Amino acid sequence: MFPSTHWSVVLAAGRSQPEPEMAGAALAELCQVYWAPLYGFVRSRGHTMHDAQDLTQSFFAHVLEHKVYARVDRRKGKFRSFLLASLKNFLGDTADKERTLKRGGAQIFLPLHEEQVQEAESLFQTHSGMRNEDRLFDRSWAEALVAAALERLSADYKRDAKEQLFRELRIFIAGGAEPPPTYAELTDRLGITESTLRSHVTRLRARYREALRTEVRRTVNSEKQVDQELRELLHVLTEM
Numbered sequence: 001m002f003p004s005t006h007w008s009v010v011l012a013a014g015r016s017q018p019e020p021e022m023a024g025a026a027l028a029e030l031c032q033v034y035w036a037p038l039y040g041f042v043r044s045r046g047h048t049m050h051d052a053q054d055l056t057q058s059f060f061a062h063v064l065e066h067k068v069y070a071r072v073d074r075r076k077g078k079f080r081s082f083l084l085a086s087l088k089n090f091l092g093d094t095a096d097k098e099r100t101l102k103r104g105g106a107q108i109f110l111p112l113h114e115e116q117v118q119e120a121e122s123l124f125q126t127h128s129g130m131r132n133e134d135r136l137f138d139r140s141w142a143e144a145l146v147a148a149a150l151e152r153l154s155a156d157y158k159r160d161a162k163e164q165l166f167r168e169l170r171i172f173i174a175g176g177a178e179p180p181p182t183y184a185e186l187t188d189r190l191g192i193t194e195s196t197l198r199s200h201v202t203r204l205r206a207r208y209r210e211a212l213r214t215e216v217r218r219t220v221n222s223e224k225q226v227d228q229e230l231r232e233l234l235h236v237l238t239e240m
Contacts (some may be wrong), residue, residue: 011103030218036120037140038087043124044133045091053117056225059090079219082140106166108158113158135236142233149211154228156207165190165200172201173208 031038035056040050042059068086122139130136148171157166168190171180183194190197210218216229 027064028060033215034083034141034144034219035116036123036144037137038121039117040124040127041133041137042085043114043121044128044136049117049121052111055091059087062090078225079223080133080138081230084137103212134138135239138233138236139239142236144211145212145215145233147172149208149215152215153204156211161193167206169201169204174204177191 038059038198039052042055043049047055077174094147123143126140127136130139150173154163154166154170157163168186171178181189183197187194187197192200212230213226216226216233217223220226220229
């Protein structure tokens with residue numbers, strides 16, 4: 001049986017009323033991770049940074065208040081597809097949006113740090129040259145997924161008191177502007193043999209793949225959708 005996930009909890013709450021607080025908390029956690037792609041999509045529609053923040057916050061409040069998620073087909077519903085379609089509908093209601101902005105802002109659904117806002121703006125600027133706004137959204141979503149998986153993995157290594165190991169080997173899964181260090185350099189820095197190092201790299205890559213799957217699993221409703229969503233998002237990341 002597919003395990004209960006954040007998205008499946010939200011979908012279940014859309015069909016009944018037993019745990020509305022739990023559904024709200026699950027939705028809020030998902031939105032915290034994937035706030036940046038939605039903000040970027042709003043920015044791509046020509047809104048300023050400030051207005052995009054307000055509209056994104058108002059959108060999340062609208063989804064929760066009106067239980068928009070209750071309309072999703074549980075057999076097909078993916079969190080990514082649901083949010084994008086719902087956001088388009090929300091932004092299409094221009095009169096309400098203009099009233100929201102004239103009032104001076106939105107309901108604060110998610111508490112955001114300035115650093116999160118700047119990171120979201122930086123992500124938007126990086127991909128703002130993309131002509132297709134849906135592809136811009138998908139690319140930003142895929143990068144948010146990777147970031148969440150890396151954060152999950154970093155926390156696991158920290159819990160195991162292996163922070164330095166993760167910092168040194170992270171480049172093998174996340175890449176970087178500079179080429180990775182040689183195995184000889186790493187064995188010297190870490191004080192381990194090359195065979196042990198190779199084992200660590202292999203294990204890290206396997207754990208990274210599982211972290212990606214775990215993160216995707218939070219946003220879909222079946223194991224089959226996990227594989228499909230991963231293929232789609234990894235394909236997006238390889239596109240120029």
